[in-house]
Amino acid sequence: MHSLPVFLRLRGRAVILTGEGEAAAAKRRLLERAGALIVGEDGAAAIAIVADGDALVAARLKARGVLVNVTDKPDLCDFTLPAIVDRDPVLIAIGTGGASAGLAKALRQRIEALLPARLGALAMALRDARQAVRMRWPDxxxxxxxxxxxxxxxxxxxxxxxxxxxAVPLWLEREDGGTEGRLLTIRLLSGEPDDLTLRAARWLGQADRIYHRADVPAAILDRARADAARIVAEGPPVSPGEGLSLWLEMEG
Incomplete structure (x- = not known):
């Protein structure tokens, strides 16, 4: 992973923006949507966007300890700006580490078409139901x-x-709690994550624990949830426990 994706809360905070023209105007609109206070090069701020790609301006800002994005010069960037799918409060950011803004844009357009406009409303409904969810499932x-x-x-x-x-209120009233134990087997055709089926990738993202032989590559295990237990074993468990458990083994 070349970068750590983060979401910065910029409302009411200063951000340096330098440069003129269309690129600078686009960055200004983006910062204004995020509620940032836009200042010039001499302003006091922790991050800056050099919209005209001026390496000298970037160097001066870096010397002050400011984290800098330099348009069209990824080698000079401390951070990059992703393509954004906005379903407020749901945000999906797509970055390529500066390799191809066109690819990030194309992916954003595909994802935009998939996600319903009411996705943000679902996030707010789940937020409002947080206490009810905790009461419904205390564990x-x-x-x-x-x-x-x-x-x-x-x-x-x-x-x-x-x-x-x-549907959130009806979901909270359902009798089933989704706590039954399941053990599913994934037979890996290769050690390449790209060779995972969509179903296997989804299971890895949902599983509570991953049982696997020692020869299962780390690249595959990295596709599992960060908090899922990884357990090396010679064979599938007899009693895997509550929730979803996976048994991973290499094919052949």
Missing amino acids: AGARRRAIDAGLAAGGPIDPLGDAPDR
């Missing part, structure tokens, strides 16, 4: 599994479904 593990099941494809609050925000 943290059971709560996470119930949320995963609810948001899964075809689930009662599937984000890509029809008005899922309106």
Whole structure:
């Protein structure tokens, strides 16, 4: 991973913007949408955007300890600006580390077409229901599994479904809590993450624990949730525990 993606809260904070022309105007609009206070090169700020690609301006700012983005010069950038899919408060950022802004734009357009306009309303409905969710599933593990099941494809609050925000109250009243234990087997055709099927990739993103032989590559295990337990074993477990467990083994 070449960079750590972060979301900066800029409302009311100063950001340096230098340069003129179309590129600078586009960056100004973006910063204004985020609520930033735009100042010039001499202003006091922690980050800056050099919209005209001026390496000398970038060097002066870096010497002051300012983190800098330099338009069209990724080698000079401390951070890059992603293509953004905005379903406020849901934000999806797509970055290529400066390799290709055109690719990031193309991916954004594809994702834009997939995500319903009401996705933000679902996020707000889940926020408002946070206390009710905690009361419905007091145990943290059971709560996470119930949320995963609810948001899964075809689930009662599937984000890509029809008005899922309106379904949140009905989901909270369902009898099933999504806490039953399951063990699924993934047989890997190779050690390349790109060779994972969509179903296997989805399971890795949902599993509570990953049982695997020692020869399963780290690149595959990295596709699992960061907080999922990784357990080296010679064979699948007899009692995997609550929630979703996976048994990973190499084919052949």
